[in-house]
Amino acid sequence: MRVRSRCPNCRADRLLPGRDAAGTPVRRDCAGIPRDFFCDRCGFEGLLLGGRLCERCTLADTLGRLLNDGTGRVAPALQPLITALLETDRPKSRLIWLRNPNVARLLRGLATGTIPLTHDGLHQESPWRTVAHLRDLLMDSGVLPRVDRQFMLYQRWLTERFAVIEDPEHRRRLEHFVTWHQMRCLRSKAEKGPLGHSQISQAKQEITQAGAFLAWLADRDRTIEHCQQADLDAWHTEKPATRRPAQTFLRWCLTSPLPEGGGFLRLAP
Incomplete structure (x- = not known):
């Protein structure tokens, strides 16, 4: 057929x-x-589905139902997405994609507003692969502004990483570092070209090892405000190669104020 x-x-x-x-x-x-x-709606000759409609017309109806904003019409902001999806050479593949319950849930949420139609809104959703593909479609159709894919995946990783840090003070310090150092650096690099996997991997290692250092200090009944040079020496001596990425965080602490007026990190001899 x-x-x-x-x-x-x-x-x-x-x-x-x-x-x-x-x-x-x-x-x-x-x-x-x-x-x-022949399709009873558009006249295209091909495989007919329910109601003697072709795959493209069936796709249009399915999208119309999923992207209903609650008033019986397609959410206006999402109309470009429908247009882009209907231009595909393989409407069957899009129909199969829409059968994914997570895809349907995300589209309904975006249409009704329960999921904000922003990168931050999608950032809170899962599963991440489904969200990443939908985000690409929204950017390709002009619904969302284009941003670096690796950058967005890193933001999702940070959310998951911070969620498992039990000490609120440690989490606050790492968030401060990310906001005022890492994100500025990554955005600057992304403006010059797509971020590479190695750049994101390095950023992840910096956070992982910085968090490990704060936890290591806590086990020694110390905080970063009272960190001594001997602590740094002991930390790096144990696993020098693995723990080297924490140096970025430590150098930043030495030159930047700690959150909420905590001053600068001063290493006691």
Whole structure:
């Protein structure tokens, strides 16, 4: 039902759903097939689904239902997404994608406003692969501004990472470092070109090892305000290669005020 070419019998360029005596695909009239395969809405000749609609018209109806803003119409801000999805050469693949319950949930949420139509709004949703693909579609269709993909994935990683840090003071210090140092650096690099995996991997290691250092200090009944040079020496001596990424955080603490007026980190000899 998807073979379209010039019929070897009548030379018409049409759908070839039948077979002749030799088994060659031919037009329905040439094969003696009584029914037609024209969409009752748009007239396209092809595979018909429910209501004798083609795959593209079925896709349009499905999107219309999922992106209903609650008033019986498609959310205006999401109309460009529908337009882009309907321009696909393979509407069947989009119909299969829409059967994913997570896709349907995300689209309904964006249409009704329960999920903010922003990068930050999507940032709170899961599963991340489904969200990442939808985000790409929203950017490609102009619904959302384009941002660096690696940068967005890193932001999601940070959310998950901070969620498992039990000490609120440690989390606050790391968030301060991310906001005033890491994000500024990554945004500056992203403006010059797409971020690479290695750059994001380095940023993750900085946070992981900085958090590990704060926890290590706590186990020694110390805080970073009372950190001594001997503490740094002991920390790096144990696993020098693994713990080296924490140096970025420590250097930043030495030159930047600690959050909420905590002053600068001063290392006691």
